[in-house]
Amino acid sequence: MKKIFIIIPLFLGGFLFSQKKPQKKTVKRTTTLAKFNYHDEFKKISDEIMTNGTAYNNLGELTKGIGPRFSATSGYSKAVEWAEKKFKDIGIEMIWRQEAKAPVWIRGRESLQIKAGNGDWKSIRMLSFGNSEGTGGKDLTGELVLINSTSELNAMSIGQLKDKIVFVNVPMDPKIINTSDSYLITAKSKLISASVIAKTGAKALIIRSLTTANDDVPHAKMIYYELDDKVRIPALSIGVKSADELEKLIKKQKVTAKINMSAESKGETTNPNIIAEIPGKKDSKVIVLGAQLDSWDFGEGAIDDGTGVVQCIEVLRTLKALGFENNHTIRVVLYANSENGGQGREMYAAYVKKKEEKHIFALGTDAGGYSPRGFSLDMSPQRRRLIFPWKEYFLPYGVYDFDQTDAIQDISPLKKLDVPLAELVVDTQRYFDYHHSVEDTFDKVNKRELLLGAVAMTQMIFMIDKNW
Numbered sequence: 001m002k003k004i005f006i007i008i009p010l011f012l013g014g015f016l017f018s019q020k021k022p023q024k025k026t027v028k029r030t031t032t033l034a035k036f037n038y039h040d041e042f043k044k045i046s047d048e049i050m051t052n053g054t055a056y057n058n059l060g061e062l063t064k065g066i067g068p069r070f071s072a073t074s075g076y077s078k079a080v081e082w083a084e085k086k087f088k089d090i091g092i093e094m095i096w097r098q099e100a101k102a103p104v105w106i107r108g109r110e111s112l113q114i115k116a117g118n119g120d121w122k123s124i125r126m127l128s129f130g131n132s133e134g135t136g137g138k139d140l141t142g143e144l145v146l147i148n149s150t151s152e153l154n155a156m157s158i159g160q161l162k163d164k165i166v167f168v169n170v171p172m173d174p175k176i177i178n179t180s181d182s183y184l185i186t187a188k189s190k191l192i193s194a195s196v197i198a199k200t201g202a203k204a205l206i207i208r209s210l211t212t213a214n215d216d217v218p219h220a221k222m223i224y225y226e227l228d229d230k231v232r233i234p235a236l237s238i239g240v241k242s243a244d245e246l247e248k249l250i251k252k253q254k255v256t257a258k259i260n261m262s263a264e265s266k267g268e269t270t271n272p273n274i275i276a277e278i279p280g281k282k283d284s285k286v287i288v289l290g291a292q293l294d295s296w297d298f299g300e301g302a303i304d305d306g307t308g309v310v311q312c313i314e315v316l317r318t319l320k321a322l323g324f325e326n327n328h329t330i331r332v333v334l335y336a337n338s339e340n341g342g343q344g345r346e347m348y349a350a351y352v353k354k355k356e357e358k359h360i361f362a363l364g365t366d367a368g369g370y371s372p373r374g375f376s377l378d379m380s381p382q383r384r385r386l387i388f389p390w391k392e393y394f395l396p397y398g399v400y401d402f403d404q405t406d407a408i409q410d411i412s413p414l415k416k417l418d419v420p421l422a423e424l425v426v427d428t429q430r431y432f433d434y435h436h437s438v439e440d441t442f443d444k445v446n447k448r449e450l451l452l453g454a455v456a457m458t459q460m461i462f463m464i465d466k467n468w
Helices: 002-012 024-035 038-052 055-066 074-089 150-155 178-189 194-197 240-252 301-321 343-353 380-398 411-418 449-466
Strands: 093-106 108-117 123-125 139-148 163-166 204-208 235-238 254-260 264-278 286-292 328-334 359-364 372-378 423-428
Touching: 002 178, 038 301, 038 380, 038 449, 055 074, 055 301, 055 449, 074 264, 074 301, 108 163, 108 235, 108 240, 139 204, 139 240, 163 240, 163 254, 163 328, 194 204, 204 254, 235 240, 240 254, 264 301, 264 343, 286 343, 286 423, 286 449, 301 328, 301 449, 328 343, 343 411, 359 411, 372 380, 372 449, 380 449, 411 423, 423 449
Parallel strands: 139 163, 163 204, 204 235, 286 328, 286 359, 359 423
Antiparallel strands: 093 264, 108 123, 108 254, 139 254, 264 328, 372 423
16 A cells, blocks of 8 residues: 555556645655656657667567467477577576467368359459368369348348358458457457357358458458357458459359368467566566467468567567566566467466465557557556556657547456556557568568557556556
């Protein structure tokens, strides 16, 4: 309770707990103010990262040197070894692995062809959903049926979709300025649920990629089958240009699709989370930063989420370089199996619960290395009010948005343990152009934007450590 009394007067003028002993609180406010000049501390952090930051070079090593790092592959194993070395290189002594379950899923060969009427077969670029059932390497053929709304789906009579291949061409809503919100709204649609579509008797699902790009690059998506699914149908995505052309074609004549996917699941294995920390000088309470180490199997995973990985490493490097005397333990968790299962995040939360570790703050970054704009604060109103007055220190760095309230990345399971969550908010207008596609490559990342994100993260961790 003593620490709370020190913090509240500094930023809220005694808004909370101020009805008792106000004179004593006034004295403590003066003492705290004299300890730090936060504008100066923020500048020290910014100058160090913008001058000596290694995040961009590290990202090049991770994406170009290792490449795809999908769960249960040699690429992921190499990424683990790389991350451990990076932590050691910056002087971190506390590094360990935490094994988490991961599905073994192999994409294999895949193809999609369509035929209008009695015409010739035409190949279309496609990507299987992650963890999708395949066709056993055999051709699966059926008439395409276009459905673009749940009302259309509900209007179908029993048998209308039996043995058909359902095609869903629903774009991300361009009217929603926050592209992350647009993506999530579309991604939650029942229309792109293989389990929902399978219950209609359809034998496969094809969707328009969830992307803001206007090209023909397919973007991957994760599949979730329900436990009671009697049939698990294959599902795949295609690029937006192909999707729009296909819709026009279906409205004119009968179109047949031929799918061949050798994708298969081969049980489970384990992949480790990588954890590194700087022990607290005052207590063992934990401030944790998180990013996903894995990527999809076909791409470099630069913006998703190589940028987050190297930013987390950069936070620890900066704190060490500046000789930061942290009150609490500052920990980084690089999560396993984020793309096709999420077992890494669940394992870490279970570990925290079992060990009864006190986590006072969790910060996630998984939206690409774009210019930082703020922090989404997923926590109690009282905690949010403690952070709001810090805006003045962040404003010179272009960080102003503290109004969002969702932190949905790999730190999210910690919410069940009443841990205050925050997520780095960036300018995401380009993020979904490349998200989950072969276009997610190192050259899409701007060095200065990447480093500015690391600056904002380090500044936030500094404020939490000194004031919570």
